[in-house]
Structures are given as structure tokens and as C-alpha cells.
Amino acid sequence: MAAGDLAAAHRILAARLTAEPDDVPTLHLFAQVAGRIGKQDQGFALLARAIELAPPFEPALALARRFLDAMAPAEALAVVEAQLARQPGHPGYRSFKAGLLERAGDYDGAIALHRALLADAPQSPGGWTALGHVLEMTGRTQEAIAAYRRALAIAPAHGEAWWSLANIKANRFAPDDVAAMRALLARPDLPPQARMLTDFALGKALEDAGEPDAAFVHYAQGNALRRQQRPYDHAVTLDQLDRARRLFRADFFAAREGQGDRAPDPIFIVGLPRSGSTLVEQILASHPAVEGTMELPHLPRIAGRIGRYPEGLADLDGEALSGIGRDYLAQSAAHRHDGKPHFIDKLPANFRHVGLIRAALPHAKIIDVRRHPLACGFSCFRQYFASGFDFANDLTDLGEYYRAYVALMVHWDAVLPGHVHRIFYEELVADMPGEVERLLAYVGLPFDAACLRPHETARAVRTPSASQVRQPLYREGLESWRAFAPWLGPLEAALGDVLARYPAAPQA
Incomplete structure (x- = not known):
């Protein structure tokens, strides 16, 4: 397996399993091979058997969760329900089901199941943080804070609960909290994950307390640990974006005019995290014709199934492109519950796939x-991301990634003029009515005054900005990065001329 010879590994494990059909480590290894060769169903069946034989076998549970995450919510729920029919009280499968209910948008069902699990295991800090996450998503902030505090009362070294509290704007750490986090970080036996999350949380606490120098030290330490876990290679990113520029030229789109699925339903919001995209999503989701969903994983997965992406797109005919569009819409349907004509996909990295969107869904927005690049970059640096943003753990990588993103957007503007609508966060804050009017005109929707009051729109928000978008728009946070300017030299240097060309902040 380590050498990549999966066929040989498959043969060895198959023989071993024939001789010892109930050997749990073999079942687990065989499931890994099955997953890597695309046989997710077989892999999950093997894991289910391993979990049945050894219920506390954590590696099998962790891999099973990854397999479920790769499925559509309805498909994954059906798989889990089948296992629960065999093992009705299994806590691992019940936990899986709660997570899948969240993905499917059944937040009340997820909360009820999390509470039922906690009734059986009230001393589970992970159970309390899982409940807190759903409560925070749905705007029940004080209940979420109470759930995270309950987790810390059980396990004071539970780093996820510390960071979850730091991630809630309405929460403010007391001096006793700061002292507790400092004491945790002084422990040599603190596990790396708990140390990293506590560093991020303590950084936020010290920033709120007006100590940017001490805060930056902890942000840097947290990022250094995260970088060890998830290294980032900017050369790989540059190669991917360069290949996109070479393929997606004006003649590519001209040759495919009129092809693709013509549904106007999707609205893609792209860019970098911490750019104000959640606010724009909330503004649009306040319109009666638009449903906010989440950062949908479907487009990158579809791209990953295209041989030699993106170059393989050149070999597809009009029907194949329409099929890609229909596939995306079908997978997204699981997240649409309100019957509205439009829905939002807010996955930031879809800026890489503008060419695919234009070819397969030409009427999507x-x-x-x-x-501001320094504001956005530093906001990413002080944010712990569970996955997907490995460039955010180093200031130089952040600047280079931002510059590469802007260069690709310049390319899309050149080959698809007028196809992408751009919003600068500072201009939105300075002139919200005008920016909202232009945004709705681009989407093709009539003006609706509810879009000027996005904080009043009740919906689940699954991003770190969940608490911010439930408050009235404010200007105070625009310049908060300046307190950290003395430490942002590597970011500024990597941004280069992108920083100089960013529009000056308008006056309100």
C-alpha cells in the first residue's frame, strides 16, 4: 500500500481475509484499499463488519466517516440506517447519523439525536462540542456557549471546545479562561491537536484583550503546528492554475457556445475565506427567490472524476457537458429544501472551476x-480551518495564494468578460444599498428590502462567520488587522503589486 501497488495489496488482503474472515485489522486495511481504488461501497461494508466485531475500534470509525462524507447525504443516510437496523444503539452510527442530518439540513433532527446520545453518555466532551456546533449553526448562540462550557467542565484540555468558544463573536473570555489556557499550554504532555487549538483560542482571547503582540505569538504557534500536520506546496497550486489558463481561452468557450445545462438555478460565491463571502451569501439568502445552502463539495468532486482535469474537458461533447451540469444539480438537490428558483454554493475554491461552470452551467451566476489583501490574509492566518485551506498556515503562502487567485480571476475576466460579478467588501460596507442593488441586478432578481437586513434572516450558517452575519453590518472590523501590521511583512512582500492595485477603501 505504501508503495502504491494496490493490486498486490488487494490480493494479499483478500487471501488473508479468506483465512481469517473476522480479523479486524485486515478488514480495516482491506477497506482502505477498496476506498483508494474507488470501491467505496465495498470499503464501507468491510468497515461495518470491523465495527460490529470491535465496536470501540476508532480507526475503522474514522475511515467510515470519511467514506460517508464522500457520498450524497441521502445515500449515506440510507447506509447508516441499514447499519442501525442491525445495531440499533450503536453510538458510532448514531453519531454518523447526526452529522448526516446536519449535512442534509435537518438541524432539529441532528440536535435531537445529539441530545439523545448525551443522555446515554453525559460525560462525553466530544458529544457536547458536536451539539454546540449545530446550535451555533442555527443561531442558538447562548446554548452553544453553554454546551462548549459543559465540555470544558468535563475535560479542561478539550482544545476543540476552547477554539469553538473563541470562534463565537458574542463570547468573551474572562481572565480565568486566559489563565486556564496558559496553564494548558505549559503542560508538556498536552497532545499536539489540543495544543494547536488552544493556541488559536488564546490568540483570540489576547487579541480581544488588546494584546496584539502576545496574540500573534499564539497565532503563529498554532499555525506552525497546523503546517506540520498539513504541509502546503504552492508549486502544485501554480501548476493547476496555469493549466486552467492554458485550456480555458476565449476560443474554448466560443466553440462550446450553446452547450451545457441551461438551468439558471446556481449562484456561486467564490474567492478566499474570510473575505466577506458569508455576508454576501446572507444578503442573497434574504431574497425570497434564493436559498442559501452551504459550501457544497460537489463541483470539485465532479472535476476530480474528469480524466486529466482540466485538459480532459476539451474531449467532451455538448451532451457530456450537459451531463456534468445535470449531475451537479442532482447532487445539490439534496441541500435544497425551500423550493426556491435559485440556490447558493459558497465554496471559496470554486474560483478555480469558473471555466467548468461556464462550460457545464452557462447560465449560472x-x-x-x-x-483588502492584508485584512483577508491576516483573518485567514488567525482562523483555524478543519480542512481545505492549507495555504493559510503561513503568511508567505497566504500572500502567494492570494496573488495566484487574483491572476486567475484576471484571466476569467479577459476570456469571459462580464460573466463574473465582483464585490469589494469595503465598498459593500460603505454603500450597502447601492452594492445590493447592483448585485441583485446581476443575478436577475428584483430588489427586495429584506436584503438590506441580512442579520434578520433566520437560517443555518455553516462557516466561521455564523455569528457575525446575525448582527447588523458594522465598520469596526475593517481595520482590525492594522494592530498586527508589524508582523505582516512576509504577507505584504508576497502580495507584491496585488496589494498596490487593491481599490482604496471608500468613505462611508
Whole structure:
């Protein structure tokens, strides 16, 4: 397996399993091979057997969760329900089901199941943080804070609960909290994950307390640990974006005019995280014709199934492109519950796939949201991301990634003029009515005053900005990065001329 010879590994494990059909480590290894060769169903069946034989076998549970995450919510729920029919009280499968209910948008069902699990295991800090996450998503902030505090009362070294509290704007750490986090970080036996999350949380606490120098030290330490876990290679990113520029030229789109699925339903919001995209999503989701969903994983997965992406797109005919569009819409349907004509996909990295969107879904709308590069970059640096943003753990990588993103957007503007609508966060804050009117005109929707009051719109929000978008728009956070300017030299240097060309902040 380590050498990549999966066929040989498959043969060895198959023989071993024939001789010892109930050997749990073999079942687990065989499931890994099955997953890597695309046989997710077989892999999950093997894991289910391993979990049945050894219920506390954590590696099998962790891999099973990854397999479920790769499925559509309805398909994954059916798989889990089948296992629960065999093992009705299994806590691992019940936990899986709660997570899948969240993905499917059944937040009340997820909360009820999390509470039922906690009734059986009230001393589970992970159970309390899982409940807190759903409560925070749905705007029940004080209940979420109470759930995270309950987790810390059980396990004071539970780093996820510390960071979850730091991620809630309405929460403020007390001096006793700061002392507790400092004491944790002084422990040599603190596990790396708990140390990393506590560093991020303590950084936020010290920033709120007006100590940017001490805060930056902890942000840097947290990022250094995260970088060890998830290294980032900018050369790989540059190669991917360069290949996109070479393929997706004006003649590519001209040759495919009129092809693709013509549904106007999707609205893609792209850019970098922490750019103001959640606010733009909330504004649009306040319109009666638009449903906000989440950062949908479907487009990158579809791209990954295209041989030699993106170059393989050149070999597809019009029917194949329409099929890609229909596939995306079918997978997204699981997240649409309100019957509205439009829905939002807010996955930031879809800026890489503007060419695919234009070819497969030519009537989809694409909105690029930007924030001052230093503000956006530092906001990413102080944010712990569970996955997907490995460039954010180093200031130089952040600047280079931002510059590469802007260069690709310049390319899309050149080959698809007028196809992407751009919003600068500072201009949105300075002139919200005008920016909202232009945004709705681009999407093709009549003006609706509810879009000027996005904080009043009740919906689940699954991003770190969940608490911010439930408050009235404010200007105070626009310049908060300046307190950290003395430490942002590597970011500024990597941004280069992108920083100089960013529009000056308008006056309100």
C-alpha cells in the first residue's frame, strides 16, 4: 500500500481475509484499499463488519466517516440506517447519523439525536462540542456557549471546545479562561491537536484583550503546528492554475457556445475565506427567490472524476457537458429544501472551476468577493480551518495564494468578460444599498428590502462567520488587522503589486 501497488495489496488482503474472515485489522486495511481504488461501497461494508466485531475500534470509525462524507447525504443516510437496523444503539452510527442530518439540513433532527446520545453518555466532551456546533449553526448562540462550557467542565484540555468558544463573536473570555489556557499550554504532555487549538483560542482571547503582540505569538504557534500536520506546496497550486489558463481561452468557450445545462438555478460565491463571502451569501439568502445552502463539495468532486482535469474537458461533447451540469444539480438537490428558483454554493475554491461552470452551467451566476489583501490574509492566518485551506498556515503562502487567485480571476475576466460579478467588501460596507442593488441586478432578481437586513434572516450558517452575519453590518472590523501590521511583512512582500492595485477603501 505504501508503495502504491494496490493490486498486490488487494490480493494479499483478500487471501488473508479468506483465512481469517473476522480479523479486524485486515478488514480495516482491506477497506482502505477498496476506498483508494474507488470501491467505496465495498470499503464501507468491510468497515461495518470491523465495527460490529470491535465496536470501540476508532480507526475503522474514522475511515467510515470519511467514506460517508464522500457520498450524497441521502445515500449515506440510507447506509447508516441499514447499519442501525442491525445495531440499533450503536453510538458510532448514531453519531454518523447526526452529522448526516446536519449535512442534509435537518438541524432539529441532528440536535435531537445529539441530545439523545448525551443522555446515554453525559460525560462525553466530544458529544457536547458536536451539539454546540449545530446550535451555533442555527443561531442558538447562548446554548452553544453553554454546551462548549459543559465540555470544558468535563475535560479542561478539550482544545476543540476552547477554539469553538473563541470562534463565537458574542463570547468573551474572562481572565480565568486566559489563565486556564496558559496553564494548558505549559503542560508538556498536552497532545499536539489540543495544543494547536488552544493556541488559536488564546490568540483570540489576547487579541480581544488588546494584546496584539502576545496574540500573534499564539497565532503563529498554532499555525506552525497546523503546517506540520498539513504541509502546503504552492508549486502544485501554480501548476493547476496555469493549466486552467492554458485550456480555458476565449476560443474554448466560443466553440462550446450553446452547450451545457441551461438551468439558471446556481449562484456561486467564490474567492478566499474570510473575505466577506458569508455576508454576501446572507444578503442573497434574504431574497425570497434564493436559498442559501452551504459550501457544497460537489463541483470539485465532479472535476476530480474528469480524466486529466482540466485538459480532459476539451474531449467532451455538448451532451457530456450537459451531463456534468445535470449531475451537479442532482447532487445539490439534496441541500435544497425551500423550493426556491435559485440556490447558493459558497465554496471559496470554486474560483478555480469558473471555466467548468461556464462550460457545464452557462447560465449560472458567479460572484467574486474580495477584501483588502492584508485584512483577508491576516483573518485567514488567525482562523483555524478543519480542512481545505492549507495555504493559510503561513503568511508567505497566504500572500502567494492570494496573488495566484487574483491572476486567475484576471484571466476569467479577459476570456469571459462580464460573466463574473465582483464585490469589494469595503465598498459593500460603505454603500450597502447601492452594492445590493447592483448585485441583485446581476443575478436577475428584483430588489427586495429584506436584503438590506441580512442579520434578520433566520437560517443555518455553516462557516466561521455564523455569528457575525446575525448582527447588523458594522465598520469596526475593517481595520482590525492594522494592530498586527508589524508582523505582516512576509504577507505584504508576497502580495507584491496585488496589494498596490487593491481599490482604496471608500468613505462611508
